[in-house]
Amino acid sequence: MLVFATSDKGGTGRSVTTSNVAYQSALAGNDVCYLDFDFGSPTAGAVFDVDTGKLLVEGGGLHSYLLGTVADPHRCDVFADSERLSMRERPLGAGRLTLLPGDSGGGEFPSSPEMIRRCRELLGRLNEEFDVVFVDLSAGRSYALHMALAAVADMRPPPTVRWLVYHRWTQQHIQAAGGLVHGEHGILETGVELGHDRERLLGQLRFVRTAMLSPAAQGLTAEQAAWVKDWNGDLQNLARERGAGALYLLGSVPLDPVLQWREQLITNHDLTVSRIANRATADAFAELAELIVDDDVWDQR
Numbered sequence: 342m343l344v345f346a347t348s349d350k351g352g353t354g355r356s357v358t359t360s361n362v363a364y365q366s367a368l369a370g371n372d373v374c375y376l377d378f379d380f381g382s383p384t385a386g387a388v389f390d391v392d393t394g395k396l397l398v399e400g401g402g403l404h405s406y407l408l409g410t411v412a413d414p415h416r417c418d419v420f421a422d423s424e425r426l427s428m429r430e431r432p433l434g435a436g437r438l439t440l441l442p443g444d445s446g447g448g449e450f451p452s453s454p455e456m457i458r459r460c461r462e463l464l465g466r467l468n469e470e471f472d473v474v475f476v477d478l479s480a481g482r483s484y485a486l487h488m489a490l491a492a493v494a495d496m497r498p499p500p501t502v503r504w505l506v507y508h509r510w511t512q513q514h515i516q517a518a519g520g521l522v523h524g525e526h527g528i529l530e531t532g533v534e535l536g537h538d539r540e541r542l543l544g545q546l547r548f549v550r551t552a553m554l555s556p557a558a559q560g561l562t563a564e565q566a567a568w569v570k571d572w573n574g575d576l577q578n579l580a581r582e583r584g585a586g587a588l589y590l591l592g593s594v595p596l597d598p599v600l601q602w603r604e605q606l607i608t609n610h611d612l613t614v615s616r617i618a619n620r621a622t623a624d625a626f627a628e629l630a631e632l633i634v635d636d637d638v639w640d641q642r
Contacts, residue, residue, distance in 0.1 A: 346358075428606065449485075547590065
């Protein structure tokens, strides 16, 4: 299964959420691969606490592979190579968690037929080797998004594909996420131009809301609570109007102080020993990991 993660804006929590969902998927027993296709800012290694700059001295990352300077991109075993001691040993029953980082200092570049071919071949090989392959794309209508859409359109046989569009629960983010999917040069329009069936592509797509603050949050005055409740209803209506409503919502992740201050994986050590992270956040990541691979969920619209 190929899972593409994208967003129209930066700062949505796309990378840290996808990394944590990939981690939870591995804990559930899946062999998981994570590709850092955020070409303009390949920083997934920091979330996984892996020194990618040091590792890339020995080989090339995804930039080098797509540009044709190396035959295969560098791989990193997250459980073995993470600098966090609480990540070092793979938990009993967990699957593999493999990171394919981007090149240190890499940047965006336009795709070419040869790059698309190399991307398609890589995705095909990884799809056969791993249970779930997460591809973290650059934000917006990027070269990485176009390359991914083009590569998947020509894969035979067609793989099982999911598209996750991340956004914060604000007016601007909802409008941006809806536009990225349904707007001009968005995922659907570009996908159809590249050979995708529109309805099939739409069925492969779900939204994920990040850093959600509960309307019933503690510490609000009566006036603030009433305003938050009303505005939350307005945002629900806006999401429906922009095609990002509950019908296409896969799930949401609550606001967590740890992730606001440091983009990292939330481990069992963080929950039970240092107790710096909230259990609800880890549970949300685990639930998303389950929903992503649940065919029944994706058949419902």
